[in-house]
Amino acid sequence: MLTATNIQKYYGDLWVLKGVDLEIKQGEIASIVGPSGSGKSTLLHILGTLDKPDKGEVRVGNQRINFLNEKQMAAFRNKHVGFVFQFHHLLPEFTALENVCIPGWMAGRRKSDVEQYALSLLQMLGLEKRVDNKPNALSGGEQQRVAVARALINRPNIIFADEPTGNLDSANAHELHQLFFSLRQQFNQSFLIVTHNEDLAQMSDRILHMKDGKIV
Ligand code: ADP
Numbered sequence: 746m747l748t749a750t751n752i753q754k755y756y757g758d759l760w761v762l763k764g765v766d767l768e769i770k771q772g773e774i775a776s777i778v779g780p781s782g783s784g785k786s787t788l789l790h791i792l793g794t795l796d797k798p799d800k801g802e803v804r805v806g807n808q809r810i811n812f813l814n815e816k817q818m819a820a821f822r823n824k825h826v827g828f829v830f831q832f833h834h835l836l837p838e839f840t841a842l843e844n845v846c847i848p849g850w851m852a853g854r855r856k857s858d859v860e861q862y863a864l865s866l867l868q869m870l871g872l873e874k875r876v877d878n879k880p881n882a883l884s885g886g887e888q889q890r891v892a893v894a895r896a897l898i899n900r901p902n903i904i905f906a907d908e909p910t911g912n913l914d915s916a917n918a919h920e921l922h923q924l925f926f927s928l929r930q931q932f933n934q935s936f937l938i939v940t941h942n943e944d945l946a947q948m949s950d951r952i953l954h955m956k957d958g959k960i961v
């Protein structure tokens with residue numbers, strides 16, 4: 746469902762991605778591991794249309810996404826892509842439910858439809874008692890599950906997760922891993938996960954090793 750060909754990226758003179766080729770199948774869970782600074786986050790941002798490559802091409806389905814303009818990219822991202830980061834980036838002044846709903850509202854979907862789906866996601870993630878809480882009243886594991894629900898609200902084809910368990914203890918990390926697998930079973934979306942967590946990497950369908958701007 747996603748194909749990247751010869752992705753290259755410079756930050757000024759720094760050559761960060763040196764020609765990455767990658768294919769992700771629908772429903773596949775792939776992990777990227779590799780040393781800090783090897784370009785993992787940069788690659789994820791490019792594949793997720795948060796950033797553009799200097800060379801190369803990203804296709805999702807048969808659409809070439811890196812030739813879209815900013816506005817088209819934002820629309821594409823909102824509709825097809827979910828992100829989970831190491832730090833949840835929930836909005837502190839909004840409740841868990843509102844945080845999950847916001848990308849759905851921004852996509853112009855009907856308010857009540859979005860709310861209903863957000864509630865069902867929160868319930869599925871074991872957060873039904875937390876819907877009206879603001880992020881700072883939630884535990885780290887709960888906050889991260891709210892972030893996962895938010896990533897799912899527009900039914901994306903692929904979820905990009907950048908060290909999603911980096912800030913969690915091992916019990917919560919384990920729970921989040923299980924969650925990714927049960928979500929895949931239910932929705933058949935793809936996951937591309939950057940992780941330092943050996944267990945998560947080992948559970949995934951495929952492990953990609955990144956080193957010095959390349960997948961080796
Ligand atoms: P990883 O996620 O594998 O740790 P990154 O993709 O974050 O690696 O970074 C790869 C390299 O690019 C690092 O040397 C980093 O310092 C540099 N880098 C990342 N983002 C920027 C940026 N916005 N501007 C300049 N250099 C950057």
Ligand code: MG
Pocket residue numbers: 785786787907
């Ligand atoms: Mg990184």
